[in-house]
Amino acid sequence: MRWSRYFLYTLKEEPAEAEAPSHRLLLKAGFIKQVSAGIYEILPAGWRVLRKIENVVRKEMDRSGAQELLLTVLNPAELWKETGRWETYGNELFRLKDRNGREYCLGPTHEEEITDLVRRTIHSYRQLPVILYQIQVKFRDEKRPRFGLIRGREFIMKDAYSFDTDEMSAMVSYETMKFAYDRIFRKLRLNVIMAEASVGQIGGKQSHEFIAFTDYGEAKVGYCENCGYAANAEIIPLSKPEPGEEEEEPLEKVHTPNVRTIEELANFLKVSPAKIMKAVLYIVDGKPVLVLIRGDREIDENKLEIVLGTENFRLAEDEEVKKLLGTEKGFIGIFNLPEGIRVLWDNSLYGVKNMVVALNEPDYHYVNANSGRDYEYGEFVDVAQVREGDPCPKCGNPLKVRTGLELGHIFLLGTRYSEPMKAYFADRDGSEKPIIMGCYGIGISRIMSAIVEQYHDDKGIKWPTPVAPFELEIICLNMSDQELVRVAEKLYIEAEEKGIEVIYDDREESAGFKFADADLVGFPYRIVVGKKVKEGKVEIQKRATGERWDVPIEEAVNKVKVMIEEDKK
Amino acid sequence: MRWSRYFLYTLKEEPAEAEAPSHRLLLKAGFIKQVSAGIYEILPAGWRVLRKIENVVRKEMDRSGAQELLLTVLNPAELWKETGRWETYGNELFRLKDRNGREYCLGPTHEEEITDLVRRTIHSYRQLPVILYQIQVKFRDEKRPRFGLIRGREFIMKDAYSFDTDEMSAMVSYETMKFAYDRIFRKLRLNVIMAEASVGQIGGKQSHEFIAFTDYGEAKVGYCENCGYAANAEIIPLSKPEPGEEEEEPLEKVHTPNVRTIEELANFLKVSPAKIMKAVLYIVDGKPVLVLIRGDREIDENKLEIVLGTENFRLAEDEEVKKLLGTEKGFIGIFNLPEGIRVLWDNSLYGVKNMVVALNEPDYHYVNANSGRDYEYGEFVDVAQVREGDPCPKCGNPLKVRTGLELGHIFLLGTRYSEPMKAYFADRDGSEKPIIMGCYGIGISRIMSAIVEQYHDDKGIKWPTPVAPFELEIICLNMSDQELVRVAEKLYIEAEEKGIEVIYDDREESAGFKFADADLVGFPYRIVVGKKVKEGKVEIQKRATGERWDVPIEEAVNKVKVMIEEDKK
Structure with missing residues (x-):
């Protein structure tokens, strides 16, 4: 891609409204643009990142045996009334009427719709277990949308649902998803902790969150470096301390x-x-x-x-x-x-x-x-906030406490939806039983923000190679120097031919401008074509570490390719 | 994929509500399920088809130089009021309010939003031309949703928008899209005609439709086999005929x-x-x-x-x-x-x-x-309906007239949106000019229906290989015969390893049941593992033509692979 033709425009001004670094950087680097509170357009470079995130998630879901489908955004009110959530979901639910006055909501999550689909399709134990998932736009009318894609009102989510004959089988599905989530976050290079969590509005019997450590996060996790316990702070129990030994003084x-x-x-x-x-x-x-x-x-x-x-x-x-x-x-x-x-x-x-x-x-x-x-x-x-040093409820060692962003949330639902919606199946012995369900969400667009939260510095973003919009940027420092342009073009074509995702900064701008943009947008590798071309050399720069190497022109692309392959392993 | 574990359930009953063959077959074969009038879930096998269609479209759009992004479903009313379409779009627009009473619509098309994005981003002729596109869920509250995915209220669309400095450059963008569309429909194996069309509610200066010939179509095309002229019948002019030569009789x-x-x-x-x-x-x-x-x-x-x-x-x-x-x-x-x-x-x-x-x-x-x-x-x-045999307005030869489905529609918009929304740029000479726009839509989910309309028979669907949910089905005719199961399993593994998208019908069902499902669902190739295994043979069947070949077990997968590759060329 030639940057001169690419719809990627960095902002000169600091986005005043942005508090979180990821919000500020995604706006400033031209990855997203706000349409309305909590509603963002994903611009071409941002879309490349999102598609890579989507594909990592899809691949690991498929590998776990889950089957992809697509449910609908418009959810009939009747389904939500069956579970009572038409009322209890409150103002977060976007509600509307069609031309005939029929009520719908814009799906914020899809337990109702998938349970309806399954009760119309699955009738026998022989059809179970099954895990279904989708990657879809979701809607929540948040009271306080903020931090860009972190708490948006329209966002992309991967939601999966498991259906099993019994608790034991449901636990296997639940564990399968845990493993898939673990692989997903590792492939996305995210530092994520799995923590026990509250079931909240979704309901159910057991729940875990996958939380990325960030400074701007709405979740607080307590975890124990001794025994490995981790939980959302809001569910970590604090018991009565040992009584003090002091003498009682007069009142x-x-x-x-x-x-x-x-x-x-x-x-x-x-x-x-x-x-x-x-x-x-x-x-x-x-x-x-x-x-x-x-x-x-x-x-x-x-x-x-x-x-x-x-x-x-x-x-x-x-x-x-x-x-x-x-x-x-x-x-x-x-x-x-x-x-x-x-x-x-x-x-x-x-x-x-x-x-x-x-x-x-x-x-x-x-x-x-x-x-x-x-x-x-x-x-x-027990109503006290957990803080650093509180005893681990498992082993008693002092807990660490950190803030973070919830990126994934999984629930063992049990029969929370299948009972009220009568999603029953005939078991081996012919008896009718409710299907045991689980649900598993990942915030796809929120992940983009979390990656930026974990990978940035003062100058801009430092995309991990597997999710970078382009893997390599070639910078020509002087577009009026024919020799530099010739070398840059040659390297650009060579990189394309070698299957590297490359963007060529061929804009008529100063070297300083291009370097600042490169740091801000944060492609993992750069080849800088400048004065050293006279000595037959170009400079490779690695954004993550700031390392630089002068290399012969003809070796540059191969050297970068090796590093890219290494990063993606 | 093992069918016994796959969420693909064909219906025994005929779907009573379905008029069009594609609607009936997509329901019956388990590709889609209705949630509400004009609102359908895309089930796993259907989703595989849709993703292939999407990928063909994406590839050709990228190849044409268009850049993918993602706009928002929730469109602020203010944008639509700028162009007057908040009123004129009428009841087809789904409107809603958020918790603070702010008005939005669910985007049925995105001229307003993209023009807003571009006016906030593009200010100079040096940033033009550019073509942006997205593949996104769209909403239209149709008065009469029908024919399944053909006229739905929630559907997937590819919409592209071009931005140019002048009419000539805009025509180049328009022609570029025409070529891309032509490639897309050829790759999807659709018999499509490009016809001149009315600009309708979108507005603009020039427009073409891409219409697939089908029996159940809402479009009528007149075309001339002599000179190649083709147009939507509603815009084909009929002029005054030569006056008759008869004698006038008394009144x-x-x-x-x-x-x-x-x-x-x-x-x-x-x-x-x-x-x-x-x-x-x-x-x-x-x-x-x-x-x-x-x-x-x-x-x-x-x-x-x-x-x-x-x-x-x-x-x-x-x-x-x-x-x-x-x-x-x-x-x-x-x-x-x-x-x-x-x-x-x-x-x-x-x-x-x-x-x-x-x-x-x-x-x-x-x-x-x-x-x-x-x-x-x-x-x-001129208000008469065109009919077969009417003279071609270009060459006078008799026209052919056929019904069809509009799958793509492209518009040279001119300044229909850039003028009222003040999307101006500074030209070379410093003067402010409105950007010249074009817009280009393809109905992704509707294409799935159109393919079925063009590829089916009494028994079911006949998916063209490039868009088939699976390329090959292996049928084991008797799951209690260990020898047959062994051969079928071996062929299944071999096909997977050779990169064929294969589904293995390992269900405990009769041969007749499996054949009927195979015909209905319509995978392009089958390997039938039956009695001939004793002679070391299996049967290959081709759904499109009904051809059958007995081949040695060890050659079967390779033979099918060659045919699949051939089909996908």
Whole structure:
């Protein structure tokens, strides 16, 4: 491809709206363009990357025995009503009516449609097991689309669904997909961790996420370098610590005027935040719930949601605090609590001696409060955010915690969809049973962002060779020097003939401009055709490492080809 | 692939809803399944065909220099309002709102979006010409979805768009696409004719359709075997014929009680329908327009629309005829016409002597009416349907007329979109000019239907090898005969290793069942492993021709491979 004819235009300006490096770089390097919030066009160079990602995914899915098909974007409302998700999916579902008033949604995921297809097609155990998948555009009307392709409203996804006669067979399908996912992310050169995960809105019995470590990620993973345990932080259990051994000091009421935050209070009283009892008032389905947690920890609202059994909760407003507790935020505590307020004790508080506790009276705290003597424990729950150093629930060693991007998510669904939708089969003995299902998603367009998050520097992207839009760029530093042009053209043709995916920067631009673009767009290898041509040499540059080699003109393409082949192994 | 594990289930019953052979066969052979009116799932075997079609199209587009990208399904309403098509596209546009009330449509075609992309990216003549394309799911809320994938509401399309500095360069792009289309349809083994076409709703200056001849088609093509002219019948001009030489007979008023249709009248009066003046009353934008045409011809409402300059017209109701003309259908004529009714004379009437003409009086006709003597000619127009034998507008030879399916449609758009959307570029001399555009569509999923329309018989589909879901089927006629199974397995492995796309019918079914399925699904070659294995032989069958050859077991795969290679050339 000649760059002078290629629809690849880098931006001069920094895209102001982009927070995440991948968002900024994909915009700036001309790979994507925004049409509307969370809706992006994939421009030709970006499309080349996406197709390579797609093909890696397709190949490994096929290899695992999964069969590709294509479901529909328009999903009839009736199917979603059968599982109740027409209502529960909420505002994320794009809904519309056709000219006759029939309701549809734009499929955000396809459990309903595939279960419908399977119940119309599969009737006997002899037709099972089967895994079906598709690579398709999906739609979710995100409340806060952001980070470019990371949280978009229209995106490309690979979704697979397994159908089995029993739990054991379903586990085999599930494991098969795990292995396929592992191969996929390795081939894409992504640093990904498989973590246990919550089943969330999809439902089911068991679930794992594949999370790429990135600075801009919405997932948090805890993992143990000792035993290999890894899980989404929101499901890592934190149990009660060993009780402290301290002597109990006498209770004191202290004047703490205008000291509201944990940090201010710790400084004011010269105690560790771990000695302060933090109390947070929530309104849950309209009723007050007081959550207590140790001052050095934060509440994980995903954990809280599971404890509460509803997503309908929020922090209390200042006025609600005033009305319900007669105090202000910063002075909420367990003393002088009115009747009828549910109190949840996070495990972190267990056994802590000589605590600082508010008493629902502005500007005062108790110090050296102790359970049994000054207050009674209530209902203990696990609602604390996991943090680095917390004990691994498997082996007790300290956990590592990192943020990342969820790229894949697999679910052992069981009969979550087959029961309500009556996808039954006749088993060997003639009995009717619900099909056991699994579902397996990979965010194809999101992967493009994740790769950029993991492969970039200040100057631009550093595409791993297997997913690079072109493997090699040939740069002619001076298009008015006939000799340079002649050599560059020759190398370009040679590279094409040798099956290298090559782009030739033949634009009438300065050397500096071309180098800056090359760094930004990030093709893995470059051959620079410049002054050294007089000595019969060109320079090979490797974007990933910054290495450079002067090589004889006639050896350049072969040398690059060897390195490319090596990279793709 | 082992059929026993493959998600390919043929139907026992005839799909009652299917009219067109391709619709019936694609359903029955298990290639597609309906989700909702005009919305189909593409099942694994169908998806293999579609991917092959896609790849042929992609390869030829790439070869022509077009660059692939991916636009978005969700199109912001604002873009469509810029060109006025938000209104004019009517009910075919699926419209929806997001959670914030912003309006979108599901792209039925992408002139607006691509023009927006290009105006944000291209500013100089040096960036032109360029052709961009995508293969994407499209949406049209058809009034009457039918014939399966032929007229669907969700379908896959390849749409390309060219951008040039001037008309001459745009014509080169247009011709480039014509050649690419020609190669595509040849590689897909489709019998397609390129015909001049109307620009319709897309607009522009020039247009061609690529029409596959089929019995169930919504397009009618007239073509000339003498000079090569071909056009959609709706745009083939029919001029005034040479006037007849007959003597004028005396005018007579004849009692024709209850004789209403042209056929009844011709029989009753023993004259040719070509001697009868047919008169049809339309209501156009609320006003009456009387269209006169020779009794042996039909009105082409597409032509009429162009003459009238509006699509807002319809046949008059019986009561309107009564009220406006004081008569009934069957007795409408040019005599005794009230004032203020516009009359259009189709060219076919010119010079016809001694006509039968109604006089807006029930149960009577004039015979031997002649222009000049009994009535005056008015405004002549061309609104007659073209039929076999009409003169070619280029060379005058008789035209052939056939029905078909429009598979491709290309348009020289000119500035239809670049002007209203202000997609300008700076030309060499610094002046601002609108970009000259073209657009080029191919119905990818519709092609699958067209192939079946052209390649089938009573028993099923006969896939051409380049688009067959599998190239070879190995049939083991008796799965309980260990010897047969051993040979079939061996041939299956051998075929796989030789790179043949092979499906092995290893199902526990009868020979008759397997043959019927093989005919229905239509893989191009079969190796039948049956009793002749005792003599060291198997049978090769070719679906397209019904030919059969007994060959030694060890030669079978190679022989088939040679034929497959030959077919794919």
